[in-house]
Amino acid sequence: MEKIFLDILRPDDWHVHLREGEMLSSVLPFTYENFGSALIMPNLDTPITNISLAETYYNEICKRIPRGAEFTPNMTLYLTNHLSKDEIKKVSNHEYIKAIKMYPKGATTNSDAGISDFKDFYHLFEVMEEKGVILSIHGEVTDEKIDVFERESVFIEKVLKKIIKQFPNLKIVLEHITSADAVKFINEESMVAATITIHHLMVNRNIMLSKGIRPDFYCAPILKTEYDRLALVQAATSGNCKFFLGTDSAPHVEGKKIASCGCAGIFSSPLAIPLLIQLFEEHSSLEKIEPFVSRNGRAFYGLRQHKDRVRYVKRPKSIEVIKDIKSSHGKITVFNPYNEVYWEKED
Numbered sequence: 226m227e228k229i230f231l232d233i234l235r236p237d238d239w240h241v242h243l244r245e246g247e248m249l250s251s252v253l254p255f256t257y258e259n260f261g262s263a264l265i266m267p268n269l270d271t272p273i274t275n276i277s278l279a280e281t282y283y284n285e286i287c288k289r290i291p292r293g294a295e296f297t298p299n300m301t302l303y304l305t306n307h308l309s310k311d312e313i314k315k316v317s318n319h320e321y322i323k324a325i326k327m328y329p330k331g332a333t334t335n336s337d338a339g340i341s342d343f344k345d346f347y348h349l350f351e352v353m354e355e356k357g358v359i360l361s362i363h364g365e366v367t368d369e370k371i372d373v374f375e376r377e378s379v380f381i382e383k384v385l386k387k388i389i390k391q392f393p394n395l396k397i398v399l400e401h402i403t404s405a406d407a408v409k410f411i412n413e414e415s416m417v418a419a420t421i422t423i424h425h426l427m428v429n430r431n432i433m434l435s436k437g438i439r440p441d442f443y444c445a446p447i448l449k450t451e452y453d454r455l456a457l458v459q460a461a462t463s464g465n466c467k468f469f470l471g472t473d474s475a476p477h478v479e480g481k482k483i484a485s486c487g488c489a490g491i492f493s494s495p496l497a498i499p500l501l502i503q504l505f506e507e508h509s510s511l512e513k514i515e516p517f518v519s520r521n522g523r524a525f526y527g528l529r530q531h532k533d534r535v536r537y538v539k540r541p542k543s544i545e546v547i548k549d550i551k552s553s554h555g556k557i558t559v560f561n562p563y564n565e566v567y568w569e570k571e572d
């Protein structure tokens with residue numbers, strides 16, 4: 226039988242949570258084995274709020290990457306009012322700090338240091354706009370009066386449009402978009418791109434809630450409707466350079482996921498690329514996967530494209546895939562909504 230394979234430029238992950246300490250050691254191999262680079266989020270127990278903390282964290286990560294692995298960690302700073310204009314100027318030509326991340330207060334894990342009034346940061350946005358530093362945004366309001374399924378759309382209307390109006394040349398990545406509204410918005414704005422996760426491309430809120438609750442699909446921003454999911458699939462498979470992969474892979478041990486107040490976050494790094502290939506294949510868009518996972522993000526971040534290619538092979542029968550990984554605090558479930566997986570990386 227003819228061998229079916231797909232060669233693509235080495236993929237990148239433009240949004241990942243690698244955590245720290247033992248958890249970092251447990252999850253990092255799945256990122257450096259599958260991606261050429263990753264943008265690493267700064268929401269640690271002590272958030273990465275300045276260059277010095279980012280450099281220490283970078284060194285902690287690099288220590289764990291084996292010689293010969295072709296992987297570059299790109300770092301982010303957590304936006305707080307302790308960040309100075311000078312520090313932002315340094316970020317603009319820093320070797321590996323590539324974005325400043327804005328979390329609305331309380332939007333996700335360890336985001337209590339996030340911001341509540343965006344206008345407090347306008348003096349910093351001004352420098353970022355001038356120096357071409359990218360603002361990466363968790364795009365949800367956190368007002369408890371706003372329904373959890375509406376928080377992204379309200380953020381776009383009430384906050385993001387104001388920021389863009391004030392800073393039309395500020396480069397922005399709206400992270401992990403979840404809705405048809407967000408896709409439409411990105412298509413209309415010239416300086417704004419978006420990351421999309423694999424879970425928002427593959428599952429919807431019915432799958433999470435309608436036949437018993439599925440804590441392993443619980444994430445922030447929360448899954449939306451099938452209509453929204455299809456709009457995201459359309460965006461990802463369009464080849465449009467404004468959409469690229471950010472897995473938002475965010476590991477939590479089982480005991481924290483399956484609890485009376487379970488944590489938001491999905492661990493998706495291990496199977497991200499094979500599952501995506503399968504999804505793109507189902508949508509007859511295999512030729513569009515390379516822009517989405519390899520090219521568009523690098524172009525937006527102004528980085529040279531990778532040169533080397535990675536081969537994925539389609540097996541004639543479904544393959545045995547990793548279900549979870551172990552850590553000393555318990556197991557971490559690997560995201561996989563498919564019953565059968567056919568694609569894998571060729572060694």
Ligand SMILES: [Zn+2]
Pocket residue numbers: 240242266473475
């Ligand atoms: Zn995230």
